Amino acid sequence: EAGVVQSPRYKIIEKKQPVAFWCNPISGHNTLYWYRQNLGQGPELLIRYENEEAVDDSQLPKDRFSAERLKGVDSTLKIQPAELGDSAVYLCASSLGPSRGGQQYFGPGTRLTVT
Amino acid sequence: AQSVTQPDIHITVSEGASLELRCNYSYGATPYLFWYVQSPGQGLQLLLKYFSGDTLVQGIKGFEAEFKRSQSSFNLRKPSVHWSDAAEYFCAVAGSGNTGKLIFGQGTTLQVKP
Numbered sequence: 001e002a003g004v005v006q007s008p009r010y011k012i013i014e015k016k017q018p019v020a021f022w023c024n025p026i027s028g029h030n031t032l033y034w035y036r037q038n039l040g041q042g043p044e045l046l047i048r049y050e051n052e053e054a055v056d057d058s059q060l061p062k063d064r065f066s067a068e069r070l071k072g073v074d075s076t077l078k079i080q081p082a083e084l085g086d087s088a089v090y091l092c093a094s095s096l097g098p099s100r101g102g103q104q105y106f107g108p109g110t111r112l113t114v115t
Numbered sequence: 116a117q118s119v120t121q122p123d124i125h126i127t128v129s130e131g132a133s134l135e136l137r138c139n140y141s142y143g144a145t146p147y148l149f150w151y152v153q154s155p156g157q158g159l160q161l162l163l164k165y166f167s168g169d170t171l172v173q174g175i176k177g178f179e180a181e182f183k184r185s186q187s188s189f190n191l192r193k194p195s196v197h198w199s200d201a202a203e204y205f206c207a208v209a210g211s212g213n214t215g216k217l218i219f220g221q222g223t224t225l226q227v228k229p
Binding site: 003004009031033040041042043044045048055056091093095097098099101102103104105106107108109 | 119124147151156157158159160161164166205207209214215216217219220221222
């Protein structure tokens with residue numbers, strides 16, 4: 001079984017440019033998470049999807065970040081315009097459902113560097 | 116507020132030595148606790164989890180963790196470390212409600228000396 005797939009793995013952009021990250025979750029996983037991991041820190045949740053609905057986006061900086069999950073499968077996270085402070089690893093995870101003890105499966109992440 | 120603290124940012128142990136990584140949590144009710152490992156260029160992999168029952172839980176790769184409610188701790192242990200265990204380790208607590216949200220500690224980087 002394939003794991004969570006993310007692309008690109010690395011991205012270097014100049015500030016004020018747009019950038020997008022793509023995630024393909026494990027087949028059959030209805031719940032999808034985007035996390036941001038700053039250097040030397042643990043991941044922090046940005047947004048959670050149940051199927052195609054964003055049910056928790058309270059931590060998403062909505063002035064510049066947007067996300068979508070069309071047809072409840074793949075998801076895209078976008079930043080426009082990027083700022084220096086957005087440099088981080090963006091992780092996608094998926095799970096069967098939103099249960100409190102449910103296991104989340106993480107992708108390898110996209111490392112974003114904003115110059 | 117729910118939080119997780121990993122007091123040790125960096126730990127170095129010799130190969131074959133025992134390991135203990137510390138984790139303290141803050142949570143009002145019964146916590147759901149997790150340990151994840153992140154190797155360079157890899158996603159986070161679940162080592163073990165605790166919900167209830169036996170306070171000593173076994174995980175993959177020879178790891179175990181002990182839940183101590185009185186100390187609000189969930190320390191990770193391994194009796195004999197292998198060079199391949201060098202990685203970053205994260206402790207996490209599940210947020211309240213049935214959301215699946217995880218709150219992570221800042222992580223502990225493990226270096227293994229030959």
